[in-house]
Amino acid sequence: MKLDIDESRCKGCNLCTMVCPYRIYQPGTAPNRRGIYVPHLDQPERCPNARLQQIYGRRLCGVCALICPDQAIRWEKEKPYEPHNVVIEY
Amino acid sequence: MRDDWLRADRLPHIYCAGCGNGTIMNCVLEAVDQLGWNMDETVFVSGIGCSSRAPGYIRTDSLHTTHGRALAFATGVKMANPSLHVLVFTGDGDLSAIGGNHFIHACRRNIDLTVVCMNNYIYGMTGGQGSPTTPIGKTSTTTPYGAAEMPFDLAELAVAAGANYVARWTSYHVTELTKAVVAGIQTPGFSFIEVRCQCPTSYGRRNKYRQPGDFITYLRESAVLKDRWDRSSAGEELPSEKFLIGEFVRRSRPAMGVPDEA
Ligand SMILES: Cc1ncc(C[n+]2csc(CCOP(=O)(O)OP(=O)(O)O)c2C)c(N)n1
Ligand code: SF4
Numbered sequence: 001m002k003l004d005i006d007e008s009r010c011k012g013c014n015l016c017t018m019v020c021p022y023r024i025y026q027p028g029t030a031p032n033r034r035g036i037y038v039p040h041l042d043q044p045e046r047c048p049n050a051r052l053q054q055i056y057g058r059r060l061c062g063v064c065a066l067i068c069p070d071q072a073i074r075w076e077k078e079k080p081y082e083p084h085n086v087v088i089e090y
Numbered sequence: 091m092r093d094d095w096l097r098a099d100r101l102p103h104i105y106c107a108g109c110g111n112g113t114i115m116n117c118v119l120e121a122v123d124q125l126g127w128n129m130d131e132t133v134f135v136s137g138i139g140c141s142s143r144a145p146g147y148i149r150t151d152s153l154h155t156t157h158g159r160a161l162a163f164a165t166g167v168k169m170a171n172p173s174l175h176v177l178v179f180t181g182d183g184d185l186s187a188i189g190g191n192h193f194i195h196a197c198r199r200n201i202d203l204t205v206v207c208m209n210n211y212i213y214g215m216t217g218g219q220g221s222p223t224t225p226i227g228k229t230s231t232t233t234p235y236g237a238a239e240m241p242f243d244l245a246e247l248a249v250a251a252g253a254n255y256v257a258r259w260t261s262y263h264v265t266e267l268t269k270a271v272v273a274g275i276q277t278p279g280f281s282f283i284e285v286r287c288q289c290p291t292s293y294g295r296r297n298k299y300r301q302p303g304d305f306i307t308y309l310r311e312s313a314v315l316k317d318r319w320d321r322s323s324a325g326e327e328l329p330s331e332k333f334l335i336g337e338f339v340r341r342s343r344p345a346m347g348v349p350d351e352a
């Protein structure tokens with residue numbers, strides 16, 4: 001699973017940066033198109049929910065998504081790995 | 091999934107950045123989702139205020155009623171059809187100022203409702219006037235030199251008035267709050283959950299917690315676990331700037347509108 005912040009919902013309050021035990025959320029440094037400083041994700045693959053949710057069959061931790069007042073945090077299913085054919089043109 | 095309960099097309103909601111109301115909505119929806127409630131048998135009721143806008147973002151049927159009257163409408167819904175799940179969102183002003191009498195009588199009657207009060211210490215929606223819960227010395231538009239009146243302790247009030255389940259948490263204690271909502275819903279009779287939360291825009295701005303994070307830090311640091319205090323305090327008074335959090339009461343006094351008995 002992939003941790004993601006929905007930029008169309010986030011209002012940049014930075015509450016997520018206060019609660020994550022892994023300090024995955026870092027305050028944003030540049031405004032987006034709507035002028036919001038969306039937090040930056042530092043190695044989000046460390047999140048136990050991203051790694052283990054599907055194995056355990058339930059949500060683990062999840063406090064960031066619970067405290068996020070704007071329902072902006074979510075985990076998305078990643079597409080299964082597909083080998084790509086690399087075409088090299090001369 | 092609790093996201094299924096949200097009207098995604100209505101989001102983002104109108105709450106200011108970092109407003110605690112959104113967090114409380116998450117915890118309530120997480121609780122009802124864990125309990126596996128059916129959306130068609132669930133009704134959210136609210137009065138007027140920022141807090142009371144919450145049902146508008148939830149997919150079930152809801153009643154956004156007049157100021158202070160959420161409990162009167164909720165009583166009607168529950169008594170007309172006790173098999174429905176009825177959950178009320180209200181604010182400190184809605185519940186304890188204009189709706190104060192409905193509140194104590196709903197507790198006394200012990201109607202089988204779950205009431206979540208988003209206590210941000212002021213009237214948020216109308217620009218930050220003082221409410222019955224504004225702490226002494228705190229600034230609001232109607233208390234520019236600091237509030238001078240003794241505030242209500244909503245949880246103690248609900249206990250005294252007879253509610254079967256009473257708890258208080260803050261918008262920082264998301265896991266505990268979710269569990270309290272589950273416990274409140276499972277207790278037959280009137281369940282009251284007070285949630286102290288941040289209004290960075292009105293209350294925060296006038297009381298040195300303009301940033302949502304500073305406000306959350308203040309809530310976390312002022313909250314004292316009730317169980318721990320009861321064990322260690324030996325009857326002392328809690329310092330006035332602190333407040334207790336935890337479960338205040340869980341009992342089984344006679345109740346109204348409980349599905350089996352109705
Ligand atoms: C009968 C009536 N009186 C007054 C108002 C104005 N009014 C709207 S919201 C509100 C206070 C809301 O305070 P609270 O319940 O604490 O909600 P918050 O906005 O703080 O979440 C008031 C006085 C009204 N809408 N109706
Ligand atoms: S808590 Fe939610 S709204 Fe606030 S900064 Fe984090 S993702 Fe954005």
Ligand code: SF4
Pocket residue numbers: 003019020021022023024047048049050060061062063064065
């Ligand atoms: S689920 Fe927990 S560990 Fe994962 S990002 Fe959120 S707060 Fe951090």
Ligand code: SF4
Pocket residue numbers: 104105106108109110111140141210214215288289290291292293
């Ligand atoms: S005014 Fe206060 S209570 Fe209302 S939405 Fe803004 S922060 Fe929340």
Ligand SMILES: [Mg+2]
Pocket residue numbers: 139181182183208209210211212213214221
């Ligand atoms: Mg209020």
